[in-house]
Amino acid sequence: MPFKFYFNVFFFVFCSFLLQAQTDGFAEFEMDQLGIKKYQPNWTMGATDSLFVEISNGQKYLLHTIRAGQTLYSIKKFYGVDLSDIYYSNPNISNTNDLKVGEKLRIPILSKAIKRFQETNFDATAYIPIFYKVRPSETMYRISKVYFRLPTEILMSRNQLLSENISSNQVLHIGWIDKNGIPDSLKNFTGLPGILGEESQKNKYRYEAVFNGKNEKTLQGTACWDKAMELSAKNKLYVMCSYVPKNGIVRIENPMTNRELYAKVVAAKPENSFTQKSIIVLTPTVAHALGGLDARFYVKVHYCQ
Known part of the structure; x- marks a missing residue:
């Protein structure tokens, strides 16, 4: 075989190795025959995990607990938000070095990113449950109808409640998000929260x-x-x-x-x-x-x- 052939083969293998080695420890790339197909964070959340949602000035935020090895880039990919959304929702965060394991980030999300209803073939292991902590003076009607647009009877059934009476700091199961991240169709938050x-x-x-x-x-x-x-x-x-x-x-x-x-x-x-x-x-x-x-x-x- 001519030298040029071996050189081309070596160059192709070397470039493929470099491309795979360029992952930064926090993300991985799926490859197809044309090259990079899509970016994915190399962490997912299991069905045993859970998230809380809070509401401030009408904007919904998921409270994400930072894990070891996570960066702002991997977090933004998982939740489908821009870095700027994370920055101005968490004013004390300015770069990856500010992240501390165990601390919480407020992640602004669209209401439709929360799965509120179960289909016939609903698989709970594919989703992360979302919870809401009741604040003083809040009612079941406000939380179900105004905040999350859920029929009151469904929210009561989901939480095994016999009446609409709730108390401050009571935890309510609201819905779910996909444990692999928020789908592309539910991404692109662009509000000012x-x-x-x-x-x-x-x-x-x-x-x-x-x-x-x-x-x-x-x-x-x-x-x-x-x-x-x-x-x-x-x-x-x-x-x-x-x-x-x-x-x-x-x-x-x-x-x-x-x-x-x-x-x-x-x-x-x-x-x-x-x-x-x-x-x-x-x-x-x-x-x-x-x-x-x-x-x-x-x-x-x-x-x-």
Whole structure:
């Protein structure tokens, strides 16, 4: 056989070995004859595991207990959310190094990601049970009808209750999620949850108070932010912009992720080499909430005059 043939065979085997070796210890790749077929976390949850769901400002969160070897990337894949969803739902988390085994992450989810009903051939071993802890003054009607859109009688039967009377801290079995992760059809959470969602809504009211349908202007250009700055609860929806007076409100849109929010202007944009050619400076919270993980990304800024 010619040397070129052996070289090609060696090169193919070597590349295949490298590709398999490139897993980072937290994920594995399924391969087919065309190459990488799909990414999967190398951990699954068994039917003996369970998760709690909590509700804050109308947003549902699963409480995920961090296991050894898990990263933000493997967790986001399992639950089908963006890294930015995890970041602004857990303001004290800024990178993988912040994860501690045994601690809990709040994972925002869509309501339809929770399986509420059992089909005829339902296999409980293929799912993880989801529970909810009753808060003071909550009623069976509110939890079943408002929170989870379940018939009251089904929720009572599922929890072997003879009446609608419930008490604070009582644990209710609500439904299930697939132990292999949330299916693609139920992924792509893109909301602005929790405290940030409430803050954006308040800013929106202030914005609309001066917006009459005629005096709104739009800028298109680059937003910048300091990726070295830590993400924390102190980083609210603040921006620096020279087109709007201090304490004014702007509506910022990221066309690439179809996300928008309302933020408060705390100062004029500083003029230096980093901010040059940008129209607005963001805090890390605003950047992550918009889904902009690069230090500079394209935005539309709407403001009123």
